[in-house]
Amino acid sequence: MYRYLVVLASALLMACSEPSKDISQRDTPISLSLITGVQPGFGLVKVSQEQGLFEKHNIELHVIDRPSGKLALKSVINQEVDPDFILVADIAFLANQHRLSNYRIVASVFDSDNQNALASLAPINDLSALKGKTMCTQHQSALHFYGQLLVEYSGEKDVTFKYLNISDLVTGLYEGECDFITIREPFISQIKKHLPSQSTFNNSPASTFSMN
Numbered sequence: 556m557y558r559y560l561v562v563l564a565s566a567l568l569m570a571c572s573e574p575s576k577d578i579s580q581r582d583t584p585i586s587l588s589l590i591t592g593v594q595p596g597f598g599l600v601k602v603s604q605e606q607g608l609f610e611k612h613n614i615e616l617h618v619i620d621r622p623s624g625k626l627a628l629k630s631v632i633n634q635e636v637d638p639d640f641i642l643v644a645d646i647a648f649l650a651n652q653h654r655l656s657n658y659r660i661v662a663s664v665f666d667s668d669n670q671n672a673l674a675s676l677a678p679i680n681d682l683s684a685l686k687g688k689t690m691c692t693q694h695q696s697a698l699h700f701y702g703q704l705l706v707e708y709s710g711e712k713d714v715t716f717k718y719l720n721i722s723d724l725v726t727g728l729y730e731g732e733c734d735f736i737t738i739r740e741p742f743i744s745q746i747k748k749h750l751p752s753q754s755t756f757n758n759s760p761a762s763t764f765s766m767n
Contacts (some may be wrong), residue, residue: 591642592624650695671701682709691733694718703738
């Protein structure tokens, strides 16, 4: 983990340092801003701050967080914020790269085994349950890609995708707007706290559980 934290700090250093002068030797700190989603990468930023890695290199880092990387990108695209760095999943960034012409990929900071899941209020015996149903997901995100993989894996053609903000997915499921949602942590753990039972479909790329 520490190695990844160093990579994160180094990525910021490489992107902003002057070739002739080490930032850590500056008389005054350099101020940088970073926007990210509350996802695994956010943990790296928080631990880096708590360990003083940015201060050690004379960097004052202002972190702007959003519920997801997709919403972080949306804030930049809509010019709500103007950060120096964006830390999000590669899928979300690449899907919106044409709208972020001022940004370039500096480094791939870490790999994640973050679990994605398919949730439903009804029992899920297998993926044929998707037929004729509405799957809600977050547009152009890793969750969207995961949902598409599940539909392709199922072989079902009659599946309708509906796109919501990640913070609205669980509400959409409970209120009947969605038959299924694709979801990730920390929302999976929040949902499971209220589950009387659950089932797992082991042949899918990740967990599938019902909220019955």
